[in-house]
Amino acid sequence: MILTLDQSPETLSADVCIIGAGAAGITVARKLMQQSRSVILCEAGGLDFADESQSNYQGQVEGNAYYDLEIARLRYFGGSTNHWSGWCRPLDEYDFAAKKDKPLTAWPISIDAVEPYLKETREILELETGVGDQVLGSSGLKRVAFEFSPPVRFGEKYQVELEQQKIIKVLLNANLVGTEFDGRRITAVKVRDYHGNERLVRARNFVLACGGIENSRLLLWLQRIGQLPATVQTGLIGRYWMEHPHAPVGDVVITSPHSFKFNDIALDFFAPTKAFMESHSTLNCQLYLKTTKYGGAKEVIADLLCTAPAVGEWAMRQLGKDLACVAQLKAAWEQEPVHANRITLDDKRDAFGIPRAVLHWTRNAQDLRTVRETTLAFAKHCARTDIGRVRLADWLTKTGNDLPDFDEMGGYHHMGGTRMAASSEAGVVDANCLVFGSDNFYLAGSSVFPSVGHANPTFTIVQLSLRLADHLRKQMAARA
Numbered sequence: 001m002i003l004t005l006d007q008s009p010e011t012l013s014a015d016v017c018i019i020g021a022g023a024a025g026i027t028v029a030r031k032l033m034q035q036s037r038s039v040i041l042c043e044a045g046g047l048d049f050a051d052e053s054q055s056n057y058q059g060q061v062e063g064n065a066y067y068d069l070e071i072a073r074l075r076y077f078g079g080s081t082n083h084w085s086g087w088c089r090p091l092d093e094y095d096f097a098a099k100k101d102k103p104l105t106a107w108p109i110s111i112d113a114v115e116p117y118l119k120e121t122r123e124i125l126e127l128e129t130g131v132g133d134q135v136l137g138s139s140g141l142k143r144v145a146f147e148f149s150p151p152v153r154f155g156e157k158y159q160v161e162l163e164q165q166k167i168i169k170v171l172l173n174a175n176l177v178g179t180e181f182d183g184r185r186i187t188a189v190k191v192r193d194y195h196g197n198e199r200l201v202r203a204r205n206f207v208l209a210c211g212g213i214e215n216s217r218l219l220l221w222l223q224r225i226g227q228l229p230a231t232v233q234t235g236l237i238g239r240y241w242m243e244h245p246h247a248p249v250g251d252v253v254i255t256s257p258h259s260f261k262f263n264d265i266a267l268d269f270f271a272p273t274k275a276f277m278e279s280h281s282t283l284n285c286q287l288y289l290k291t292t293k294y295g296g297a298k299e300v301i302a303d304l305l306c307t308a309p310a311v312g313e314w315a316m317r318q319l320g321k322d323l324a325c326v327a328q329l330k331a332a333w334e335q336e337p338v339h340a341n342r343i344t345l346d347d348k349r350d351a352f353g354i355p356r357a358v359l360h361w362t363r364n365a366q367d368l369r370t371v372r373e374t375t376l377a378f379a380k381h382c383a384r385t386d387i388g389r390v391r392l393a394d395w396l397t398k399t400g401n402d403l404p405d406f407d408e409m410g411g412y413h414h415m416g417g418t419r420m421a422a423s424s425e426a427g428v429v430d431a432n433c434l435v436f437g438s439d440n441f442y443l444a445g446s447s448v449f450p451s452v453g454h455a456n457p458t459f460t461i462v463q464l465s466l467r468l469a470d471h472l473r474k475q476m477a478a479r480a
């Protein structure tokens with residue numbers, strides 16, 4: 001059932017209390033419900049967008065330009081899936097291992113831990129079974145398969161189901177404002193609505209699923225006010241935050257359209273092979289081509305004639321044959337986990353008196369190396385196989401170490417901040433997403449990613465959420 005706080009009983013208790021009803025929280029809740037476990041799902045917003053909730057997402061950004069934090073996510077039932085684009089792909093097997101000279105990119109789990117949830121994740125996200133990747137000769141690249149969710153809006157899709165189930169209570173306008181604990185165990189969370197109504201929710205286990213910025217902000221604040229078990233001693237909360245930086249990297253005059261496999265939204269995707277990443281010291285990177293209108297082709301060729309006359313003349317000849325089409329080439333890449341990229345607490349506070357988030361985010365020389373080397377490999381591949389010519393973006397050919405600021409600064413992918421690790425010295429949660437130092441406090445969502453590959457995060461968020469629900473079920477069965 002779905003209730004507001006004033007409609008809900010004074011005393012609330014369940015097997016599991018989940019805070020945050022986005023892709024992560026709803027997935028954990030539904031899976032537990034299917035396993036006949038009682039759940040209370042506390043959601044800060046209502047069923048629709050409202051300023052009174054959204055304004056609590058305001059925050060500051062320091063470092064490189066980034067989206068306004070209030071518009072980079074949504075704070076109501078269904079979370080940011082209310083405006084996500086639905087691009088999906090699982091992480092690559094080698095994304096779970098440490099990349100060359102980057103030990104912090106290692107996960108404490110392998111792909112085997114999430115693969116059992118592939119089919120269920122595809123069903124939830126309404127994806128077709130993807131075709132495999134295809135290595136492109138000796139280019140160091142592969143064509144990679146992407147899948148597209150309709151996109152599934154988790155709130156809309158599951159509202160009726162959650163309304164009809166008695167074993168689950170969704171509390172709307174229920175903002176986390178405090179906890180109670182006993183030793184290493186959280187015993188209750190306090191939630192408050194926009195009119196001052198409060199409820200205490202008791203449970204055997206708690207899952208914080210408030211998104212890739214709020215998980216850090218709320219934990220930092222609970223730690224500051226002494227409302228986390230004293231045994232939770234990590235100084236890493238908020239650290240190693242990551243995005244997938246995005247940038248336009250060039251235009252491609254394509255002369256052999258059949259060599260590309262544009263999907264029904266005119267996109268084709270490429271990424272480096274593991275061997276290429278190792279030999280060129282790059283991280284993972286997604287290059288995607290989007291075809292543009294014919295007028296754009298002439299413009300690009302005119303530019304080419306000025307900057308690279310031989311290539312421009314070659315392109316003119318192709319155009320004469322009526323074969324050319326032009327595609328924009330864009331990149332989105334894996335960022336290195338860096339200690340200084342982090343979420344901290346501001347002096348300014350939200351409507352509940354909780355310090356607002358400050359995002360400190362800077363791209364570095366590794367970012368430039370990854371995007372430059374991968375794009376150059378693609379340009380060489382096009383020329384060598386004579387399937388097209390790439391006009392590289394100016395900033396890529398300059399020798400400096402700085403990336404310019406772009407309109408599209410990232411993918412709205414908020415990852416890291418509460419990284420998963422093998423030990424409390426290296427992370428905030430263990431391989432089961434349990435906060436180190438606690439016995440029953442778990443995190444769900446991309447804040448636990450220790451590294452991010454090039455794949456958009458929601459597929460992996462859903463896989464990990466299904467896995468977390470299974471883990472909770474086993475834990476509760478063992479302790480019954």
Ligand SMILES: Cc1cc2nc3c(=O)[nH]c(=O)nc-3n(C[C@H](O)[C@H](O)[C@H](O)COP(=O)(O)OP(=O)(O)OC[C@H]3O[C@@H](n4cnc5c(N)ncnc54)[C@H](O)[C@@H]3O)c2cc1C
Nearest residue numbers: 020022023024044075079080085086087176211445456458
């Ligand atoms: C414009 C846009 C496009 C995107 N496109 C893609 C894409 O193509 N592919 C992809 O994989 N990803 C994409 N994403 C990212 C994707 O939306 C997120 O990865 C995903 O929604 C994260 O799910 P989540 O449940 O972890 O967090 P969220 O969706 O952020 O959900 C968190 C929930 O917690 C609630 N909450 C927050 N604070 C509190 C509190 N104090 N108390 C109680 N509840 C609280 C929120 O209201 C929200 O419902 C996109 C994002 C945006 C913004």
